Every structure is written in structure tokens, then in C-alpha cells.
Amino acid sequence: MAAKKSVGDLKGADLKSKRAFVRVDLNVPLDENLNITDDTRIRAAVPTIKYLMEHGARVILSSHLGRPKGVTPKYSLKPLVPRLSELLGVNVEMANDCIGEEVEKMVAALPDGGVLLLENVRFHKEEEKNDPEFSKKLASLADLYVNDAFGTAHRAHASTEGVAKFLKPAVAGFLMQKELDYLVGAVANPKKPFAAIVGGSKVSTKIGVIESLFEKVDILILGGGMIFTFYKAQGYSVGSSLVEEDKLDLATALIEKAKTKGVSLLLPTDVVIADKFAADANSKVVLASEISDGWMGLDVGPDSIKTFNETLDTTQTIIWNGPMGVFEFEKFAAGTEAIAKKLAELTGKGATTIIGGGDSVAAVEKAGLADKMSHISTGGGASLELLEGKPLPGVLALDDA
């Protein structure tokens, strides 16, 4: 990818009193009372916003939260306003939508250095469709575009890609640049052996990435919701565990491909199963092939942790995306915590460790180990796609330097 123009290239009259449409990734985890459980992504967005404020720009912030289908109150960005205001040292205004007359009035009322947060851009289905008319409406709000949403840079959506066609200059924010610099550098010539650990719940996004990872890594460890599709493909019963039925053939093909490519593909041999998806569920450890009907796998088991740790001890570069289990529930957090501890230990011994993804980073923060890793990335899917060598649409759309 060609080098992109940076927000740091804009100064003085480029920014003074100018309306900046800034796409950030404020997709942070919230608990059931809508409290932020990890603010890493908000803190990571601050340097670009502050730079714009200090140069007298009028900052219009846009983000998604979760994967809403239409307007869904629990996916409102409102709970983020107090923390954002605190970090920026100003009262951040919040709009009830991201386009329309009321938003236009609020933008017109913004003072130099003021900040307006638009409501969840995914409340409009046109966002994910990358609808040009919708992109034009977003573009019409501002004089320049800054994309600092590294975590969403692998999505060609209206606010991450489409808008850049209609709003110039279109530049990269500081977080976007920092992530690209680190990740491209670290994976271009990784110290070997190179391992990837992939877990989490976004199976359909991540399972496709695995094939390309075979070209880069020596070892691939799978955990989280991903594994049950592989088990089912091998003929195991998986109870009510998370499964992507339409990816069973792909899972079988991937197991074969790992062999031909000489990549060690490690699936957990034992799992912690639960009788319901809840913190107080009954749980037990069973062999991966012995998940009973009515039970679901929510973490990797102790034998698997031991094997994973021994394997990781042999590696020099590790990229981890997606928790090993439902770490939000204490009973199912052991697998994720074990990986976090092992990576912290290996970093101390000179390995390069990269953690990506909203929930994986939240898990590492929860374990108090974030500062023990080489790099904490705000993008899970985005860092994996970058590692695959895919161009990120949100970056490609920006002006060349």
C-alpha cells in the first residue's frame, strides 16, 4: 500500500475553523448496565482528536458500536460521552443521528475546538452497504475527512471508505498510522517460529483468514467459538456450542491444507462445557469429542492450555486475536487468562507479542498484562487481514502522501 497523507500534514489554515469528519472505532465492550468495561479504543482515539482541537478544527466524531440491525437503543453511543468528555477535557455534544437537519444544525453550532459525537452510524443500513448517497450525506457535514478507525479499516463501509471519495482531503489519523507502521513492520520479517492464536466469536469473519495465515505462520492455535465448527466437521457432537453450519466443508479443507503446508494446527483436546450461557452455569471439563446434547463449550480445557503453553514456549513472534473462551464469565476465563500470562512471560524473554481485537485487548487489560505485551492493537479482524497481506479498504481510500 502506498504511504498515505497524515492528519499531521494538515496545519494552520488547513484546520482552523474547518469541520473535520473523523471516523473512529469506539466499538468498546459494555456490560448489561451499559458501563464501559474497557476504554482502550476511546483512549487510543484521543491523540488525533486533541490535535484537531488544538488546531482550532471543529471535530465531528463518527463510529459504530456492535452490529445493530436498525436503530437499537442498547447500541447507542450515548454511554461513551462522559468518558470521552473526561479524556478530551471538553463537554462532548451528542447528536441523535448521524445525518439529517438536526445534525447539520449541531455541526453549524460547533465552536472552534468543539467536539460533536454522531449517533451509531450502523443505525442506517446504508452504512454497511457502502451506499454512495449515504456517503455523500456524511461528506456534506464537513470540510475534511480523517480516518483513525484502524479496528474497522478492513470494512468497506460508507463512513470508512465511501465518504473518502466525496470529502477531500482524506487523511489517516495518528492511531491508524501507528498501527500500520507497527503491524506491517512486525509481520514483514517476523522472527521465527511465528504463531497465530485465533479465537473469539466472529467465526465467519475469521475462519476465512486462517487459510492465508498458513502462508505466514508456522503454528496456528485455535480456541474460542471457532473450534466447534472444526469439531463438527470432524464428526464430533458439539451440543449447543456455537457452530457455523455453512463453514463445515471449509473447516475440513483447512485441516487438510494445514498438513500440506506443514503448519501445526492445534485444536483444543479438552473443553469446559456449560449447561447454559450464563455466569452461574453448571460446568465441567470433557474431551472435545464428548460434548453432550444440551451443553455448550465455553472455554478450552486444562490439558489444552498445557499443550498450548508448551508449543508457545518454542515461538518468537505471536499474534493473538480472539479470546479462548467466554472470559466475561469467571468460570470460563481460565483459557484466556493462561494465554495472556504466557504471552506476557514470552515478551519478557524477547518474543514479539501482538494482541488485536476489542475483546482480546479487554481480556489482557482485565488480567493487568497490557503493558507486558509488545503491541496492543485496536483491531482484531483488521490486524489479521493486514497480516494476510490484504489491502485495507479504509486505508486505500485515503489520499496518497
Ligand SMILES: Nc1ncnc2c1ncn2[C@@H]1O[C@H](COP(=O)(O)OP(=O)(O)O)[C@@H](O)[C@H]1O
Ligand atoms: N466458546 C465460545 N462460545 C461463544 N462465545 C465465545 C466463545 N469463546 C469466546 N467467545 C466470545 O467471543 C467474544 C469475542 O469475540 P471477537 O469479537 O471475535 O474477538 P475480538 O473482539 O478480540 O476480535 C467474547 O465476547 C467471548 O465471550
Ligand SMILES: O=C(OP(=O)(O)O)[C@H](O)COP(=O)(O)O
Ligand atoms: O470490534 C471490531 O472488530 P474486532 O472484534 O475484529 O476487533 C471492529 O469494531 C469492527 O467491528 P465489525 O467486526 O462488527 O465490523
